[in-house]
Amino acid sequence: MFDFSIEGQCDQSGARVGYFTTPHGTVATPCFMPVGTLATVKTLSPSQLAEAHPQVVLANTYHLHLQPGDDIIEAAGGLHKFMGWSGPMLTDSGGFQVFSLGGIRTIDEEGVTFKSPRDGAKIRFTPEVVMGIQNRLGADIVMCFDECPPYPAPHEAVSAAVERTSRWAERCLRAHQRSDQALFPIVQGGGYEDLRTHSVQALLELDAPGYAIGGVSVGEPTHQMHRVFRHTAPLLPKHKPRYAMGIGTYRELLEGVAQGIDMFDCVIPTRLARHGTALVGGERWNLKNSYYRRDFTPLDPKCSCYTCQQFTRAYLCHLVRTKESLGMTLLALHNVTELVRFVAQLRGAIQEGHFWDSYQRLSRLAS
Amino acid sequence: MFDFSIEGQCDQSGARVGYFTTPHGTVATPCFMPVGTLATVKTLSPSQLAEAHPQVVLANTYHLHLQPGDDIIEAAGGLHKFMGWSGPMLTDSGGFQVFSLGGIRTIDEEGVTFKSPRDGAKIRFTPEVVMGIQNRLGADIVMCFDECPPYPAPHEAVSAAVERTSRWAERCLRAHQRSDQALFPIVQGGGYEDLRTHSVQALLELDAPGYAIGGVSVGEPTHQMHRVFRHTAPLLPKHKPRYAMGIGTYRELLEGVAQGIDMFDCVIPTRLARHGTALVGGERWNLKNSYYRRDFTPLDPKCSCYTCQQFTRAYLCHLVRTKESLGMTLLALHNVTELVRFVAQLRGAIQEGHFWDSYQRLSRLAS
Numbered sequence: 001m002f003d004f005s006i007e008g009q010c011d012q013s014g015a016r017v018g019y020f021t022t023p024h025g026t027v028a029t030p031c032f033m034p035v036g037t038l039a040t041v042k043t044l045s046p047s048q049l050a051e052a053h054p055q056v057v058l059a060n061t062y063h064l065h066l067q068p069g070d071d072i073i074e075a076a077g078g079l080h081k082f083m084g085w086s087g088p089m090l091t092d093s094g095g096f097q098v099f100s101l102g103g104i105r106t107i108d109e110e111g112v113t114f115k116s117p118r119d120g121a122k123i124r125f126t127p128e129v130v131m132g133i134q135n136r137l138g139a140d141i142v143m144c145f146d147e148c149p150p151y152p153a154p155h156e157a158v159s160a161a162v163e164r165t166s167r168w169a170e171r172c173l174r175a176h177q178r179s180d181q182a183l184f185p186i187v188q189g190g191g192y193e194d195l196r197t198h199s200v201q202a203l204l205e206l207d208a209p210g211y212a213i214g215g216v217s218v219g220e221p222t223h224q225m226h227r228v229f230r231h232t233a234p235l236l237p238k239h240k241p242r243y244a245m246g247i248g249t250y251r252e253l254l255e256g257v258a259q260g261i262d263m264f265d266c267v268i269p270t271r272l273a274r275h276g277t278a279l280v281g282g283e284r285w286n287l288k289n290s291y292y293r294r295d296f297t298p299l300d301p302k303c304s305c306y307t308c309q310q311f312t313r314a315y316l317c318h319l320v321r322t323k324e325s326l327g328m329t330l331l332a333l334h335n336v337t338e339l340v341r342f343v344a345q346l347r348g349a350i351q352e353g354h355f356w357d358s359y360q361r362l363s364r365l366a367s
Numbered sequence: 368m369f370d371f372s373i374e375g376q377c378d379q380s381g382a383r384v385g386y387f388t389t390p391h392g393t394v395a396t397p398c399f400m401p402v403g404t405l406a407t408v409k410t411l412s413p414s415q416l417a418e419a420h421p422q423v424v425l426a427n428t429y430h431l432h433l434q435p436g437d438d439i440i441e442a443a444g445g446l447h448k449f450m451g452w453s454g455p456m457l458t459d460s461g462g463f464q465v466f467s468l469g470g471i472r473t474i475d476e477e478g479v480t481f482k483s484p485r486d487g488a489k490i491r492f493t494p495e496v497v498m499g500i501q502n503r504l505g506a507d508i509v510m511c512f513d514e515c516p517p518y519p520a521p522h523e524a525v526s527a528a529v530e531r532t533s534r535w536a537e538r539c540l541r542a543h544q545r546s547d548q549a550l551f552p553i554v555q556g557g558g559y560e561d562l563r564t565h566s567v568q569a570l571l572e573l574d575a576p577g578y579a580i581g582g583v584s585v586g587e588p589t590h591q592m593h594r595v596f597r598h599t600a601p602l603l604p605k606h607k608p609r610y611a612m613g614i615g616t617y618r619e620l621l622e623g624v625a626q627g628i629d630m631f632d633c634v635i636p637t638r639l640a641r642h643g644t645a646l647v648g649g650e651r652w653n654l655k656n657s658y659y660r661r662d663f664t665p666l667d668p669k670c671s672c673y674t675c676q677q678f679t680r681a682y683l684c685h686l687v688r689t690k691e692s693l694g695m696t697l698l699a700l701h702n703v704t705e706l707v708r709f710v711a712q713l714r715g716a717i718q719e720g721h722f723w724d725s726y727q728r729l730s731r732l733a734s
Binding site: 038039040042043044045046047048067068072075076077082083084293294296306310311312314315317318319321322324325326328329330 | 405406407409410411412413414415434435439442443444449450451660661663673677678679681682684685686688689691692693695696697
C-alpha cells in the first residue's frame, strides 16, 4: 500500500525526486506540507487550499484529541471526511506539543501525564494511547510518540530521550492497528552526532516505511540544523521517504532538499499571513508597512495564485491594516502556494539536472 | 444609464418584480445586498461572495474615507477594481455612522464635524464633501448625506432633521459630478407618518432615479418599522426603485417586499456568522451549542452553498468552538447565500403569482 520510488537524483548533492504512494493518492517528493492544526489550515477553505496543490496536509494529534476529540472525528468517518480534504494526510504524535508544555506535565517510562489546557482534565499520553488516537483520526501517515528534549539540553538528557524514543517506537509499532496508515519513527539526538547515529541505528530495526528527523527547528542555530541534516539524512534508508519535522523557511527547505530529505512541514506560511507578512521571492514582506498603501501592483507578478492574480499590494495593505480576516486568508493562500511551489520547483530542478546550480544561487537567500 | 422596469406585481400586496440597470450590470429586484464595510464583505473573498449571487454589494463611505482613504481607492481605479468586485455596487453617505458618533460630533447647517476614531484628526462631512468622496469611490448607486436622528426623538427634532435632510439632498444633487452614478435621496421622519409624508414630498422634487427609506432599524419596535414601510413605500414613485436601509431579518425583508420595497442591505448575515450563528429556514442556530458536536448532517440539506455541500454541523461546531476563522467564513458564505436566496425566492413567488400565499405562510417565521 505504501511504496516509495526514486525517479531521479542530483549528482552533486543528496537531493532526489520520488513518489510515495498512499491510500489517498501519490505524493510527489520533495514536498512542503501545510499544517492544519485543528483540522483546518488556518483561514483557508479546503477548496482554497487545493489551489496551492499541497501533496500532503498535516493535522495535530494533540490538538485534535483536546478538541473536538478523536472519538468525534472517528464517528465523522475520519479526518479526511471531517475536514473535507481528500488527498494524503499526516498526523504528528503530539510528542512535540506535550514536551513543550514544560512544568505542567510529568514524564515516566510509560508515558506523559498532563493537564488539558482546555478544561484542566488530567490526560495521559502513552505510545499506545497516541497510536489509538492516530488510528481513529485515520491519516495516511502517522508518527511514533517520541520524547523531544528541550534545546539546549546536556548530552546525558538527550541520550536518555533517544533511548526512550526507541523503546516507545517499538511500542507504537506493536500498538499500531491499521495497515492503511504508514507509521514513521522519529530520529532524535539534538545537535549530538553520536546520538543521532545511535537513534537511527535503533530505529532502523523497525523496518518502517519512512523515517522522520525530529528535534530540529527547536531554537538551535541554523548552521547546527543544517549539520544535523547533513549527518542524519545519509544514515537513513535510501529507498524510504525522509521527513524533516517543523521545517519551513526557504533556507531550511533548500538545505533539507540538498541533503536528500523528502518531506517538510511548517506553520510558517499561515502564521506569517496572520501577522500580515508575505513570502515573496525568498523574502518576507510586511504588508502593514505604509510603503504598500499606494502600490497598485500584484503582490508577486510571477505568482499564479488567486491573491496575486486578483488583488494589489495596496488592497492587501488595506486589509492587513484594518485587520480584516480576508487579508489573512489572501496572504495564507499566497504563502502556502509559495512554499509548496518553492519545493516543487526544487523538485523540477533535480529532474532537469540543474538542482546544484539552483542550490548555489538560492543559498544566497536571506531567510 | 439607469433604467428601472417593473416586470410583475402581486395583486394582493405592494410586492413587485423589477430590473434596475446600472453601469456594472442589471439588478434583479427585490434583492438583498450584503455589506462590505471596508471594501470586503467580512471573511469572504470576492469569488466566495460571487457564489452567493448578490445583485449589489455595499461599501461604507465613512469607513473607507477613514481607511484606506478615498484618494487611494480613486487611484486604484475605484472601488470595483480595488476590492475585485465587478458587479453593481452601492455606497452609503456616512450619515448614519456620523450621527451615531454621539457626543464627539457637532452639527451645523453646513455639515458635521467629528474626530476620526482612528487618529483623532478633525474631519468635516458636508453634502459636498460626501459627494466628492462617493464620486471618487465610484459605486453605481450613491446616497445623499442625510441627518439621521436618534430613536426615540421628539417630533420637533425629527421634523428639523427632515428639513435639513431635504436641503442637504438638494446640495448633494448639485455637487454630484458623475452621470454613471445614480444618486438616491433618503426619506427620514422616524415613526411620524406626517413627517415621512413631508420628507417624501420634498425629495420627490429632485426627480431622483431611486429613493431610500432611512431611519429604520434604529431600535424602534418591529411593528413601527412595518408601519413606516406601509405608509412610506406607496408615497414613493412607482417606477423608481425603493431601498430600505439596514434591513435584514427574514421578517423585515418579507414585510418590506410585501410593501413594494425593492432593495435591502444589512450586516446581519456576516455579523451573525462571526458569532457562530447560522440562518436556516427562518431561524437562528448557534453552532457553538454542544448539541451540534456529533451532528454529521449538512447545515441545511436543502442549501446549495459550498458550506452546506461540503461540511457537517459537527465540523462547523468544532470550528466555531475553537474560534477558527474558517468557521466564520463558512457561516458567512451560508448566511449571505441564505438571505440573497430568501429575497430571490420571494421575487420568484411574485413572478409566479403566489407571493401572497408565501407571505402568509412565512409571516409565521419568528425572526
